Amino acid sequence: MIQTEEPEAAPEEETDQNEAASAERTEVSAEELYAKGSNDVLVYRLFTPETEEEKVPLILYLHGAGAIGDDNITHITTKDAASFVTEEMQELHPCYVLAPQLPERYTAAGESPTDEQSAKGWTDEEVQEALMETIEEIAGTNGNVDMDRIYITGHSMGALGVWGMIAAYPDVFAAAVPISGLWDGSVDDLVDLPIWIFHGEKDEVVPVDRETMLRDRLEELGGNVRMTIYTDEDFAAAGVTDPHGANVPTYSNQEMFDWMFDQKRN
Secondary structure (H helix, E strand, C coil): CCEEECCCCCCCCCCCHHHHHHCCCCCCCHHHCCEEEECCCCEEEEECCCCCCCCEEEEEEECCHHHCCCCCCHHHCCHHHHHCCCHHHHHHCCCEEEEEECCHHHCCCCCCCCCHHHHCHHHCHHHHHHHHHHHHHHHHHCCCEEEEEEEEEEECHHHHHHHHHHHHCCCCCCEEEEECCCCCCCCHHHCCCCEEEEEECCCCCCCCHHHHHHHHHHHHCCCCEEEEEECHHHHHHCCCCCCCCCHHHHCCCHHHHHHHHHCCCC
């Protein structure tokens, strides 16, 4: 059963060290905009748009390994979570944003996205089922959620979660944006799903070939896939020094958001 609380004033918290490049606070922090919620498996934050539109899409945002826990704050203190709910973004693309936090019990302490244990985490069946149930309950509570426009995105371990969710529920999502991720499973059932992959050319945490191979397979099958690979010059222009920091330019990319919100489930 979902439990929710209204947004409250944000306490002073340390930002996620693994995503330091994107950790600048906006003038109105995400903690003040996202309401707290929880279920039997995890805690989450939910942003509810102020709009009169009859149908409104929902973004499912999955954080990286640095935000694992249950404080229901760490995962929304970076610019990643804030990027979806800025005044400018909501004027262009009003949407709900569901930002769950992965409990530590589903992972191994100190893991990196390529460790064997990370094949669990967001891809644990219990977690995946909880995410789907949460989306369904939010849609049931808020009658204007457009179930044909459910989008999913995440960085690093969150991107692994994106691949896992769309593989488990290929008919649910309208579009997927995995960033600096990987997936060892099949993508053969994802041919009809619009996917835009982003990755750093010299990423040492998750090498870029972990996703170029997925792109190549989807292209071979005639899939609706595109991929952006950031060079050193691209990162320098975005002020990024971490080769694993593809989330920074991606979540500042208006073209990506415009593309994503144009997609609708077949």
